[in-house]
Amino acid sequence: MKRIFLIEDDPKIANLLKEYLEKYEYSVTIVQSFDRIINEFTESDPHLVLLDINLPRYDGFYWCRKIRSISNCPIVFLSARDSGMDQVMAMENGGDDYITKPFNFDVVQAKIKSIMRRIYGEYAVTKQADFIEINQFILHLTSMEIEYHGTIASLTKNEFILLKEFVEHENQVLSRTHLLEILWDDEHFVDDNTLSVNITRIRKKLEDIGIKDSIQTVRGAGYKLVNTWG
Structure with missing residues (x-):
């Protein structure tokens, strides 16, 4: 059973979301103390975090950075803020997706399912080795780190x-559409x-x-990885 950690200060929203997601066999833990979020x-050691932005004391951007400093667990923001800048800030601080309140529970569940499938399920990256190396540049597949000369x-x-997609297609142009598809399955779910x-x-x-x-x-075409270090 996949575990979800819900950081939401509105008890009504938190409990409704917990009740709904548990119908889909997720284990949902709601934060109890906003002074002990990291603890x-x-x-809870979750597979995914649902994170509000407007929280007591520190905002969701702060806690996203804190979580990112110790974990690569996917983080989905839930917020009443609907500006493009807030969404960009969420991604810049380490978020994986952004859902605007008021939200449809079915949409939340669909996004969670998509992320879980991509990272832990049938679309997860297949690891044939622990790393990929190109002229001393190393992409560590297990720890999700990059390394160059130590x-x-x-x-x-x-x-x-x-x-990983760039490394596996070195010198090949990858379109924005393709890159969006491998990230979110449906490019229309996110801002370009x-x-x-x-x-x-x-x-x-x-x-x-x-x-x-x-x-x-x-x-007009996309992006490509070129070996500028070898």
């Missing part, structure tokens, strides 16, 4: 899925800006380990 997250950076789930945000984050992390200008934009 409760660690104790410098290591961690990836989020979406960053890992995207970068979220792909740009993830690409920007991957480029920054590659630069942090010493690899520059490797993911190149092909105008």
Whole structure:
């Protein structure tokens, strides 16, 4: 049974969502203390986090960063904020998806099912080895990290899925539509800006380990990974 950790300060919404999702055989744990979110997250060891933005003391962006510092567990934001900037901030802080309140429970369940299937089920990345190496650049498949000359950076789930696709199709142009499809199954579920945000984050992390200008934009076509370090 897949475990979900729900960080929501409205008891009515939290309990309704818990009751609904448990009908689909998810185990849902609602946060009890907003001063112990990280402790409760660690104790519940969830497969997925549902995270509100407007929370007591610190907002959801803060807690997303905190969770990301210790885990690559997928995080789906639930928020009444419907601006594009809030959605971009959610992705920049490590979120995997964003659902606007008031939401349809069926849509929430469908998105959760899609993410679970992609990461843990039939669409999960097949690991033939623990890493892929190109001229001393290493993509660690189990830990979802990148390494170059001993410098290591961690990836989020979406960053890992995207970068693995680039590595496996080195020097090939990958269209935006294709990249959206491997991330979210149905590209219409998300704003196209979220792909740009993830690409920007991957480029920054590659630069942090010493690899520059490797993911190149092909105008009107998409992106491609070019070996600029070998």
